[in-house]
Amino acid sequence: MIRRFESGGLPVELEVLPWACSFGAALAVGCGSRDDSAGREGAAHLAEHLMVLSDPAAGPGGAPLLAVTGIDRTVYRGVGDPDDVGILVRRLLDIAGGRCAPAGPDVFEGERHAVLLETSRMDHQPLLRLGPLLAAAAATEPGLDAIAATTTESVRRVTPADVAELIARGYSGTNARLFLAGPPSVIRDVEAALERPDTAGTTTPHRPVAAPDRFSLPGLGDLVAVTLVRPRNVPSPALDALLGDRGPIVGLGTADGRRPLGRTTIEGRAQRVDVAVWRGDAAPFERRFAEVVAGDWQALAEASASPPRGGQTVDGQWRRATPIGRVSDAADRCVFFPAEPSELRQLALWRVTDGRPECLARHRLGTERR
Amino acid sequence: MTARPGGARVVDLPAGYRDDPPGQAGRAALLAAVLSDPRCGGAPARAAAEGWRTRHRLDERCSSFAYWSPRPAGAAAVLDEIRRTRLPAGSAGESVLAELRARQAAAIEGRHAAPLALIGRALERAAWGAPGHGLLGTPGTLAAVSTTDLAEAHELLVSQATVYHSESEPAGSAAPAPRPARRDWRGGLDVAAHPGADARVGVRLPVRDSPPEVLELLVEVLGTGPDGRMHRALRHHSRLAYGFTVACWPQPGSASIGATATVAPQHAAAAVRVLATTLRQLADGAGAAETGLARWRCRAGLLAELDGPFGAVLEARRHARGERGARQRLAAMARIDTLPGLAFAPLPPAVAAVGAFHERHRAELADVYEEIR
Numbered sequence: 001m002i003r004r005f006e007s008g009g010l011p012v013e014l015e016v017l018p019w020a021c022s023f024g025a026a027l028a029v030g031c032g033s034r035d036d037s038a039g040r041e042g043a044a045h046l047a048e049h050l051m052v053l054s055d056p057a058a059g060p061g062g063a064p065l066l067a068v069t070g071i072d073r074t075v076y077r078g079v080g081d082p083d084d085v086g087i088l089v090r091r092l093l094d095i096a097g098g099r100c101a102p103a104g105p106d107v108f109e110g111e112r113h114a115v116l117l118e119t120s121r122m123d124h125q126p127l128l129r130l131g132p133l134l135a136a137a138a139a140t141e142p143g144l145d146a147i148a149a150t151t152t153e154s155v156r157r158v159t160p161a162d163v164a165e166l167i168a169r170g171y172s173g174t175n176a177r178l179f180l181a182g183p184p185s186v187i188r189d190v191e192a193a194l195e196r197p198d199t200a201g202t203t204t205p206h207r208p209v210a211a212p213d214r215f216s217l218p219g220l221g222d223l224v225a226v227t228l229v230r231p232r233n234v235p236s237p238a239l240d241a242l243l244g245d246r247g248p249i250v251g252l253g254t255a256d257g258r259r260p261l262g263r264t265t266i267e268g269r270a271q272r273v274d275v276a277v278w279r280g281d282a283a284p285f286e287r288r289f290a291e292v293v294a295g296d297w298q299a300l301a302e303a304s305a306s307p308p309r310g311g312q313t314v315d316g317q318w319r320r321a322t323p324i325g326r327v328s329d330a331a332d333r334c335v336f337f338p339a340e341p342s343e344l345r346q347l348a349l350w351r352v353t354d355g356r357p358e359c360l361a362r363h364r365l366g367t368e369r370r
Numbered sequence: 371m372t373a374r375p376g377g378a379r380v381v382d383l384p385a386g387y388r389d390d391p392p393g394q395a396g397r398a399a400l401l402a403a404v405l406s407d408p409r410c411g412g413a414p415a416r417a418a419a420e421g422w423r424t425r426h427r428l429d430e431r432c433s434s435f436a437y438w439s440p441r442p443a444g445a446a447a448v449l450d451e452i453r454r455t456r457l458p459a460g461s462a463g464e465s466v467l468a469e470l471r472a473r474q475a476a477a478i479e480g481r482h483a484a485p486l487a488l489i490g491r492a493l494e495r496a497a498w499g500a501p502g503h504g505l506l507g508t509p510g511t512l513a514a515v516s517t518t519d520l521a522e523a524h525e526l527l528v529s530q531a532t533v534y535h536s537e538s539e540p541a542g543s544a545a546p547a548p549r550p551a552r553r554d555w556r557g558g559l560d561v562a563a564h565p566g567a568d569a570r571v572g573v574r575l576p577v578r579d580s581p582p583e584v585l586e587l588l589v590e591v592l593g594t595g596p597d598g599r600m601h602r603a604l605r606h607h608s609r610l611a612y613g614f615t616v617a618c619w620p621q622p623g624s625a626s627i628g629a630t631a632t633v634a635p636q637h638a639a640a641a642v643r644v645l646a647t648t649l650r651q652l653a654d655g656a657g658a659a660e661t662g663l664a665r666w667r668c669r670a671g672l673l674a675e676l677d678g679p680f681g682a683v684l685e686a687r688r689h690a691r692g693e694r695g696a697r698q699r700l701a702a703m704a705r706i707d708t709l710p711g712l713a714f715a716p717l718p719p720a721v722a723a724v725g726a727f728h729e730r731h732r733a734e735l736a737d738v739y740e741e742i743r
């Protein structure tokens with residue numbers, strides 16, 4: 001059973017689970033790396049770090065949150081004591097409204113240092129940036145390379161004022177969704193916590209910043225990649241299987257002794273891009289790509305897929321087997337407005353030379369047969 | 371949804387790594403690898419085909435297998451499936467066994483291991499010295515384990531297996547968990563090379579016997595997230611680390627508490643100093659407000675654990691074996707209003723570091739060890 005509320009413009013969903021012992025909460029704020037201003041890439045990530053901090057002396061604290069900054073959203077999640085859900089709910093309402101404890105220079109610089117350590121991993125492993133670069137080249141939705149465009153230099157340039165400006169622009173009740181799940185005993189506490197008069201702060205129209213120019217990854221070459229652009233949040237076992245481990249592209253490559261060097265999925269607001277990268281010559285992949293797009297791609301893909309069980313994959317059932325799993329899943333899947341739906345389903349083959357992707361073939365896939 | 375999603379079973383085989391026969395160290399782990407390989411049919415083949423989630427734990431006297439199926443009764447007959455699991459006959463079986471031996475040998479050397487596992491292992495070495503019992507054996511002892519040895523062990527152990535489900539029998543119905551063997555703390559510094567941009571450091575300190583719930587609450591005071599002391603010490607006061615972990619080992623007679631941090635290699639020694647200092651400040655205990663928040667976090671975490679796919683069945687297993695369950699831990703924590711100071715044992719700390727260190731970093735680590743010991 002799902003109960004729906006609104007608190008200061010913030011839509012809230014509470015899933016009541018009679019079997020649950022614990023309480024889970026996830027807040028999705030429609031502000032991510034794509035909202036970084038040009039030259040200040042990393043500001044959204046730094047905002048996330050500052051938001052999860054709390055000073056118990058200064059306000060609601062004590063509820064540890066895990067947070068992830070994505071391209072179009074930042075998701076905060078945590079588990080709580082069902083006997084006292086107010087701590088967690090109020091904390092997330094504060095974040096939704098862009099309120100966080102003031103960060104002194106020690107705190108700001110400490111969190112900047114942590115973001116720098118994370119960012120420097122991409123410097124050591126340039127391949128981590130290749131997936132977003134290819135996704136941005138393949139998709140029509142702008143900004144899919146926003147996370148990979150973050151550099152240690154851009155993080156060093158971010159100031160407290162940049163972060164405050166981004167929070168003021170992107171954090172508001174109307175630009176967020178709160179998902180809660182727990183036993184029936186939490187209903188009254190949740191309602192009470194949502195009744196605070198200042199729940200989600202003032203609402204500010206979301207104003208995405210134009211994506212920065214496409215970057216390159218010098219030194220990265222001798223690579224071949226396949227991208228699959230598809231609508232976000234539209235389940236498709238056939239598209240899953242098309243770039244699946246046993247599918248007609250990755251699976252055949254593996255059979256030939258060519259295992260992917262890496263795989264990733266990049267998700268924007270309306271599109272997602274699955275990416276697989278191999279080292280070596282593109283010729284065998286060109287042949288395979290041509291065979292797949294010339295034939296019945298859906299039949300080829302479905303022939304390699306595990307049959308779905310009960311209309312829902314086991315992965316999905318596992319992910320949603322706990323209160324925190326259910327709210328996390330909802331926060332990852334929710335659609336923010338204005339989300340212009342994309343129907344594009346497109347497979348493309350790329351060669352990467354000196355860090356720049358060159359499209360060798362592109363094929364628009366038809367809508368799947370049901 | 372009125373019923374908990376899916377269904378889980380745990381199967382315990384009553385032999386752990388300390389039951390490996392002389393000259394065959396690693397046999398229990400190898401048998402577990404066979405029982406987890408879909409090529410051997412039975413339970414792992416069904417798990418792979420139906421998308422079950424599985425988990426295996428090998429301890430001193432027990433090899434414990436957990437299975438979760440999206441269908442509530444999906445794994446109900448898993449013991450029969452385990453009974454049918456065996457190496458293929460003839461050369462095919464020898465070939466699978468050779469591959470499993472090679473995989474275990476790679477694990478012994480730490481190849482492909484996650485950095486957190488490597489630092490955990492290095493901390494174990496620093497705390498206790500060279501382990502007397504190699505859980506995974508050595509390439510030599512693995513080579514001594516034959517297909518016949520594994521088949522005989524399998525037949526014997528499956529006949530003595532215990533199966534648990536979320537409504538398992540009441541307390542004390544299963545063989546109680548044996549007390550871990552007592553070990554003598556050695557302490558020391560263990561530095562291991564590992565490539566990558568990040569280094570990991572860890573400090574573990576022995577403590578005098580302390581109730582387990584006190585240790586668990588003190589771990590939360592240090593914090594497993596940004597609300598604890600460790601986050602403030604590592605990130606804000608010293609600007610050293612990205613991630614960190616805090617844990618305790620509450621075994622009576624050999625209890626300890628420790629922390630690890632992910633840092634740049636050049637900051638390894640400084641981070642060790644911060645970890646040791648922050649851990650030792652637990653000697654002053656924690657006030658009511660800090661204790662209250664730690665209790666809230668522990669309670670939230672334990673209840674979330676109970677809701678995990680294996681949560682209910684593992685709680686039933688603990689109950690049946692007479693071990694402390696989550697509910698007992700919660701009740702014990704509820705009685706603590708302020709945390710007493712932690713009494714550290716007068717023994718040298720265990721310190722470990724894993725990363726791409728230059729000689730200069732190693733020298734700094736040796737110096738800081740002398741400073742904090």
